[in-house]
Amino acid sequence: MYVRDAKNREEVWLLDHIESMGLDETAFRSRDYVVAVDEETGEKAGFGRIRVHKPDEESAADVCELTSIGVLEGWRERGVGAHVVERLVEYAGDQGFDTVYALTGEGAYLAQFGFQRIEESDLPAVLQDRLAAKRGSSDPDAVPLSIDVAEFRMPQQLRDAFKRAPEGRGETGDEESPEDFGIDPDSATYKYDTGR
Numbered sequence: 332m333y334v335r336d337a338k339n340r341e342e343v344w345l346l347d348h349i350e351s352m353g354l355d356e357t358a359f360r361s362r363d364y365v366v367a368v369d370e371e372t373g374e375k376a377g378f379g380r381i382r383v384h385k386p387d388e389e390s391a392a393d394v395c396e397l398t399s400i401g402v403l404e405g406w407r408e409r410g411v412g413a414h415v416v417e418r419l420v421e422y423a424g425d426q427g428f429d430t431v432y433a434l435t436g437e438g439a440y441l442a443q444f445g446f447q448r449i450e451e452s453d454l455p456a457v458l459q460d461r462l463a464a465k466r467g468s469s470d471p472d473a474v475p476l477s478i479d480v481a482e483f484r485m486p487q488q489l490r491d492a493f494k495r496a497p498e499g500r501g502e503t504g505d506e507e508s509p510e511d512f513g514i515d516p517d518s519a520t521y522k523y524d525t526g527r
Contacts, residue, residue, distance in 0.1 A: 333368060334365050337366050345359075345378060354401055356399070367411045376403055381419045384396060395428040395432065398435075417444075429479060429481075432477045436472030444478065445482045445484050446476040447477065
C-alpha cells in the first residue's frame with residue numbers, strides 16, 4: 332500500500348467518490364489530491380486533498396486546508412485514511428506551511444494525529460468564510476481544527492494496519508475502464524456536463 336499524487340485521468344473517479352461520500356468538492360482540482368493504492372493489485376483505496384487558500388488581503392499569508400478525505404468501503408479500518416492524512420500534512424510542510432487547518436465534523440478522527448480544536452475567531456478570515464459555507468452545504472457539524480506540521484504523529488496501530496492492508500483483498504488490477512475517463516458504459520456518453 333502506498334499514497335501517491337492523483338493523476339489527471341483520475342478526475343472522474345475522484346468526483347464520483349467525492350459525490351457518493353457526500354464530501355466537499357468546492358474548487359475541485361485533481362492535482363490537489365493524493366490517492367492511496369494497493370501496490371499488488373493497483374486497487375485505489377482512498378484519497379484526500381490539500382487546498383491552498385489565497386486571502387484577499389495582500390498582507391495576509393496563504394492558508395492550507397486539509398479536506399475531502401475519503402476511504403472506500405472495503406478499505407476502512409486499515410489505516411488508509413491515516414496515511415492519506417500523513418502524506419497531505421507532509422506535502423503542506425514541503426510547501427512551506429507551518430500550520431494545517433481542517434474544517435470537519437470528524438474532529439475525533441483527526442485528534443489522534445495531533446489536530447486540536449480552535450476557536451472560530453482564531454481562524455484566518457478566508458477559512459471563517461469557508462467554515463460558514465461548509466456548514467451550509469456538505470458538513471453542518473464542521474468545527475475548526477489545526478495542527479503544527481512538526482507536531483503530526485501517526486499512531487502505531489494505524490501504521491501497522493496500513494502495512495497489512497492488502498490482506499484479504501481480491502485481485503482487481505489497475506486496468507483503465509471507460510468510467511476512468513467519464514464515459515457512462517451503459518449509454519456510451521460522457522457522464523458530466525461539458526457545457527456544450
